[in-house]
Amino acid sequence: MPDSDSNQRALSPEQQDLLRTLKARFEKNHKRHPSLNWSDIQTRLEERPEKLWSLQEMEDSGGEPDVVGQDPETGAYIFFDCAAETPKGRRSICYDREGLESRKEARPHNSALEMANSMGIELLSEEEYRHLQTLGEFDLKTSSWVKTPTDIRSLGGALFGDRRYNHVFVYHNGASSYYASRGFRGSLRV
Template identity: 65%
Template structure:
């Protein structure tokens, strides 16, 4: 990931990102029916910091795409087939990371998302994403966890198996090679 104080993309990075986003947008019109790319690009060009966040999503394997439009903003979710590769093997949050005395993961989902300028999907958002197409058939993704569950040491994650979206719990300090997180960004 880029350092958080370097939130401007080079001309080459911008061009590469716009090309990737436009190509993905055009190949997946079922995710954003009625939305025109020219309007999305204009909105992105006016929001350099959000463009930087999308670059972070892209560079960690998230394959961000527009999944909605509300109140004048475009909504991007990570649409990679499996949980983004550059965001796996992380526990849930800083508290969970610090609680691990042995075999600490390198990072945690909440801090990574914050540094990227995005938010973890909620369970509701995750289920809505699965209505567009099926994701996480082999991996799983941390989702925002209610404070009462987190206070007891747990955290929530979801995946898609057997034709259904499943919501599970685990200790927040757990981490697995096949578990990462998906993010959302409003632009």
């Protein structure tokens, strides 16, 4: 197996820039991952350059991805979108394709599930969204679609969360709804 120096040289300049951005964010926000070491994360990223593509998509759409933990079973590092507000490049969208197609007029350009899939990431679950909110204050002015259980979605609904009145709320809306201040936050395991 090649050493990390040769892996680093094999990365494109854009990937190297992204690694620098991620490292700076990691160091600035130590409370999100107090027991993790950046060099271990960087090595794992260098071994999985396809994950850098997804992280770049998260970054380019305003997500400010950062490490929020490590899966104890697989060892995968977990990245969440940690921008203060739901990512700007992912707003004004329905929950999923079915919701989008059910609109007779004023259809948005995309849906949260389709965008996440095209980026190679997952929407945060309600549990993940609540965990994110323990790491800071997010969505004070915006809201984020969260992964919706099948039984709720089958009835036409979808879930979203935000923080208001110093409390984290997760509520429901029709999956076809969309608002200028609602987008989605994603997660990626590396």
